[in-house]
Amino acid sequence: MGTNTEGKLVLIARKAKENPKEKFTSLVHLLNTEYLKNCYKQLKKGKAAGVDGRKVESYTEEEINKVLEETARLIQTKGYNPKPVKRVYINKGSGKLRPLGIPTIVDKVVQLGVSRILEQIYESEFLEASYGYRRGKDPHQCLKEINHMIMGQKLNWIIDADIKGFFDNISHEWMIRCLSEKIADPNLKELIRRFLKAGIMEEGKYLEAEKGTPQGGIISPLLANIYLHYVLDLWFEKRVKTHLKGYAKNVRFADDFVIGVQQKWEAEEILKGLAKRLKQFGLELSQEKTRLIEFGRFAKENTEKRGKRKPETFDFLGFTHYCSQTRDGRFQLRVKTAKKRVNRSFIGMNQWLKSVRNLAKLESIWKMLALKLQGHYNYYGVSGNIESIKRYYGKTLNLTFKWLNRRSQKKSWNMENFRKYLETYPLPKPKLTYAVYNTW
Numbered sequence: 001m002g003t004n005t006e007g008k009l010v011l012i013a014r015k016a017k018e019n020p021k022e023k024f025t026s027l028v029h030l031l032n033t034e035y036l037k038n039c040y041k042q043l044k045k046g047k048a049a050g051v052d053g054r055k056v057e058s059y060t061e062e063e064i065n066k067v068l069e070e071t072a073r074l075i076q077t078k079g080y081n082p083k084p085v086k087r088v089y090i091n092k093g094s095g096k097l098r099p100l101g102i103p104t105i106v107d108k109v110v111q112l113g114v115s116r117i118l119e120q121i122y123e124s125e126f127l128e129a130s131y132g133y134r135r136g137k138d139p140h141q142c143l144k145e146i147n148h149m150i151m152g153q154k155l156n157w158i159i160d161a162d163i164k165g166f167f168d169n170i171s172h173e174w175m176i177r178c179l180s181e182k183i184a185d186p187n188l189k190e191l192i193r194r195f196l197k198a199g200i201m202e203e204g205k206y207l208e209a210e211k212g213t214p215q216g217g218i219i220s221p222l223l224a225n226i227y228l229h230y231v232l233d234l235w236f237e238k239r240v241k242t243h244l245k246g247y248a249k250n251v252r253f254a255d256d257f258v259i260g261v262q263q264k265w266e267a268e269e270i271l272k273g274l275a276k277r278l279k280q281f282g283l284e285l286s287q288e289k290t291r292l293i294e295f296g297r298f299a300k301e302n303t304e305k306r307g308k309r310k311p312e313t314f315d316f317l318g319f320t321h322y323c324s325q326t327r328d329g330r331f332q333l334r335v336k337t338a339k340k341r342v343n344r345s346f347i348g349m350n351q352w353l354k355s356v357r358n359l360a361k362l363e364s365i366w367k368m369l370a371l372k373l374q375g376h377y378n379y380y381g382v383s384g385n386i387e388s389i390k391r392y393y394g395k396t397l398n399l400t401f402k403w404l405n406r407r408s409q410k411k412s413w414n415m416e417n418f419r420k421y422l423e424t425y426p427l428p429k430p431k432l433t434y435a436v437y438n439t440w
Contacts, residue, residue: 005035013120016182024121028187031113033072039112040064043105050104051086051201059105071106078187082107082195085214087202091347099168101200101214111219114192118222121182126225127233132254133221139317140434142253143335143382146316147436149260150333154247156296157267159259160314162289163278166255167220168212170227171282172196175213178230195219211282224254231281232257232274240270258316260295267292297331299323315340318380335436337380337388345376349396353403362404366425369400374428381433389430397422 008030015022045056059067074080085101103111119135126134131142149155175196179189200207200214213220236250236259246262248270259274261267271292275285291314294302299311300323313322319335326332337345349372356365373396380389405413413421 005030005032006038009116009120012117013123016121017124020125023182023184025184027117027183027185028075028191030117031072031075031110033069036068036072036109036113037065039109039116040068040105042112043108048088048102049086050102050107051083052104054105056105067106068109071110075110075191078190080110080191080194082110082198084199084201084206085217087200087207087214088216098215100216101220103217107195107198108218110191111195111217114188114195115219115222117188118219118226122222122226122229125182126229127237129249129251130225130229130233131252132256133225139253139379140382140436142251143317143319144436145251146258146321147333149249149251150296150321151331153249153260154262155249155260156294156298157261157264158293158295158314159261159267159271159274160289160291160293160316161257161259161271161274162286163255164284164286166283167215167224169282169284170213170224171211172209174231174281175223175227178226181230192219192223221254227281228252228255231277231283235277240273253317256316258314264292264294295321295323300331319382319385334384335382336385337392341380342388342392345392346395346399350399350403353399357403357407365404366427369396370427372396377428377431378433381431383432383434383436386430386432389432393427393430397427 012024016024040056043056047055049055049058071080083104083106085103085107088100088102089097090100091097123134129145131137131139131145150158172193176189176193179192183189195217196213197209199209213223233250233252236248241248244263244266246266248259248261248266250257250259259267259270261270271290278284291312293312293314295311295314303309303311311323313320315321315338318338318341320338321333321335324332324334352372353365353369356368360368373393376392377389380392401413401415401418405418
């Protein structure tokens with residue numbers, strides 16, 4: 001049965017691609033025992049437990065097989081009810097906390113099973129300019145698209161938009177209506193609705209979920225993409241662009257997006273229309289974070305005429321985008337690590353070094369430190385951002401010396417010994433890992 005489901009997923013993807021108007025009427029039966037077992041095997045160990053306190057590694061093979069067999073039976077008999085998610089908070093590094101909702105292991109399995117089905121149906125439906133949480137697409141490709149848009153098109157204005165509390169304000173009713181565009185199986189839609197309505201447990205108190213989809217759930221990113229596909233992407237392509245005289249493009253990564261526009265008056269109209277459109281679906285733009293800024297090849301000249309020193313910048317996917325020039329005077333879009341991300345990285349590194357200095361051997365700390373540095377370079381090491389990652393490397397060395405020198409009451413290192421150790425066991429040096437630029 002599991003193999004049968006895997007094969008049917010391939011057929012569903014092919015059918016969805018070949019016939020975009022196809023509606024899928026029978027899907028929930030795919031959530032059988034063997035398929036759920038396959039989904040369980042894909043879950044990572046060591047993750048936080050949900051409200052039942054269970055982790056992946058806490059189940060024996062015999063136990064999880066019985067649990068998933070019963071779960072499959074309940075799904076098919078319409079008796080499956082997801083448990084509330086456990087709310088936890090993570091530090092965003094700016095003093096603010098981001099709420100996450102942690103489902104139980106069984107709910108994660110079912111969410112993964114449903115997500116894989118939805119992914120086959122919607123992947124060919126999504127537009128090219130949608131980059132977030134899709135197979136074969138990543139933030140670097142999205143950044144490259146932004147670069148090509150600004151460098152290669154007649155673009156003079158950027159709508160730097162921010163949806164206020166997007167994941168917390170998704171309308172459940174509109175979400176189901178969006179799903180109904182491609183899915184005619186009432187049982188699958190009811191199962192998704194139950195996940196949306198499952199509620200939240202926080203400090204022992206149950207909170208009803210009248211709207212929103214908690215960040216932290218496996219299914220949430222895909223539901224967000226489906227929602228914004230209809231609310232934003234199709235609206236912009238099918239309605240907005242057909243009435244414009246100049247160039248315009250929307251590039252989106254999950255709920256973060258920017259719109260490049262040629263004419264200022266059209267950008268202003270788009271921004272007004274965007275606010276109305278989002279309101280219709282229970283969303284709103286953040287007044288503090290949403291801006292219309294002049295940007296592009298003529299921005300420097302125009303801002304200087306108005307008495308400003310330099311054009312405004314915008315942040316997207318952890319990078320500050322700003323107007324610059326090549327050595328021979330041509331316009332160039334450049335990026336650097338956004339200040340908030342820099343601070344968050346330093347705070348995170350400082351806290352980690354402080355926490356592990358007396359709990360692990362130096363060799364283990366060094367290996368993990370090397371992985372953390374390489375991970376930072378892998379994301380932030382894009383064209384032109386070498387100075388930012390050099391500063392991160394230098395700051396990390398300073399923090400490492402500071403905290404590893406406090407492994408005991410006596411100072412264990414002086415700077416000379418630290419440098420000798422670094423020469424013997426070098427950490428990864430700053431290195432660019434992704435080419436983004438093009439110039440004209």
